[in-house]
Amino acid sequence: MKVLITGAGGQLGRDCVARLTSVHRVVACTSADLDITDSDQVDAVFRENRPEVVINCAAYTAVDRCEKESKRCFGANGVGPGLLAVQCSAVNARLIHISTDYVFDGNRPVPEPYCEDDLINPLSAYGRSKLAGEQAIVESMDNYCILRTAWLYGLSGGNFLKTILRLALSRPENQLKIVNDQFGSLTWTARLAEQIEALVDSKETGIMHATAEGFSSWFEGAVFFLQVMGVEADLAPCTSREYPTPAHRPANSILENKRLKKAGLNKMVPWQQDVQAFVDQNRQPLLDEAMAGQA
Numbered sequence: 486m487k488v489l490i491t492g493a494g495g496q497l498g499r500d501c502v503a504r505l506t507s508v509h510r511v512v513a514c515t516s517a518d519l520d521i522t523d524s525d526q527v528d529a530v531f532r533e534n535r536p537e538v539v540i541n542c543a544a545y546t547a548v549d550r551c552e553k554e555s556k557r558c559f560g561a562n563g564v565g566p567g568l569l570a571v572q573c574s575a576v577n578a579r580l581i582h583i584s585t586d587y588v589f590d591g592n593r594p595v596p597e598p599y600c601e602d603d604l605i606n607p608l609s610a611y612g613r614s615k616l617a618g619e620q621a622i623v624e625s626m627d628n629y630c631i632l633r634t635a636w637l638y639g640l641s642g643g644n645f646l647k648t649i650l651r652l653a654l655s656r657p658e659n660q661l662k663i664v665n666d667q668f669g670s671l672t673w674t675a676r677l678a679e680q681i682e683a684l685v686d687s688k689e690t691g692i693m694h695a696t697a698e699g700f701s702s703w704f705e706g707a708v709f710f711l712q713v714m715g716v717e718a719d720l721a722p723c724t725s726r727e728y729p730t731p732a733h734r735p736a737n738s739i740l741e742n743k744r745l746k747k748a749g750l751n752k753m754v755p756w757q758q759d760v761q762a763f764v765d766q767n768r769q770p771l772l773d774e775a776m777a778g779q780a
């Protein structure tokens with residue numbers, strides 16, 4: 486099948502390109518190739534490539550900066566997905582779009598998870614912009630999958646695990662305080678790409694949750710990751726109040742992959758299993774990058 490991947494230079498985009506290239510005819514568009522907020526560019530790329538499936542990995546993901554950069558945030562996360570949906574509808578293409586746990590307020594007691602039909606109530610500009618993207622798709626077409634995921638990490642790009650590794654290696658004598666009152670599921674982009682591959686050929690449509698199984702706090706996730714990496718560090722738990730950020734984040738980001746399981750399509754595995762596999766495959770490049778980041 487002809488598969489167009491937008492945001493192909495991001496951490497999930499790269500893993501989707503790597504995963505799908507051997508199976509499908511992939512057209513990979515980075516932000517330099519295609520700005521999804523530019524309707525003329527979107528139109529031209531669709532006319533040239535006539536995709537059968539579009540995987541939208543493009544988004545403005547700087548959650549704290551979204552609070553001030555409203556135009557950029559709502560453009561990439563709200564308007565862009567709408568433009569893709571209109572084009573997909575016109576050429577009968579299937580759209581697989583990635584959304585987020587941040588559409589929920591996280592006020593539910595841990596460990597009660599959020600399912601697809603639970604009430605949405607985003608706390609941040611980023612969450613509201615991603616919700617706008619979901620709504621623009623739902624209003625414009627039928628053959629779509631909106632996959633809500635959370636706490637992504639992968640080999641390329643910046644993410645929480647890489648930041649923790651860099652800080653642990655650069656300042657081993659310093660205690661690292663890590664938030665211990667927000668809960669979610671660290672989700673490997675390579676596993677999510679496998680999940681997306683399974684959805685390319687499927688007839689399932691609608692909103693689905695796709696995160697790793699199980700959950701932890703950021704602190705527990707960091708402790709586990711550094712243990713697996715074999716890196717010693719002085720980590721201490723702290724509260725969100727001790728680590729204030731411009732954007733409010735949900736305390737409970739635990740999502741249940743209810744619809745994927747019901748459809749027999751769930752590829753997601755326990756988060757610890759994937760962190761272990763991620764390290765087994767990438768330990769040396771992760772160390773090299775973290776050391777280079779200190780220079």
Ligand SMILES: NC(=O)c1ccc[n+]([C@@H]2O[C@H](COP(=O)([O-])OP(=O)(O)OC[C@H]3O[C@@H](n4cnc5c(N)ncnc54)[C@H](OP(=O)(O)O)[C@@H]3O)[C@@H](O)[C@H]2O)c1
Pocket residue numbers: 491492493494495496497498515516517519520521522541542543544545546560561565583584585586615634635636637638642643
């Ligand atoms: N990261 C997480 O923890 C997390 C959690 C939940 C959901 N998600 C969602 O998962 C998806 C993938 O996230 P990710 O972590 O892979 O993000 P990422 O690494 O930041 O990649 C996003 C990509 O989108 C590109 N982009 C931004 N604005 C664009 C535009 N207007 N047109 C075209 N491309 C644009 C960026 O290019 P430039 O770098 O050149 O701007 C970047 O390559 C996103 O939809 C995100 O909202 C992520």
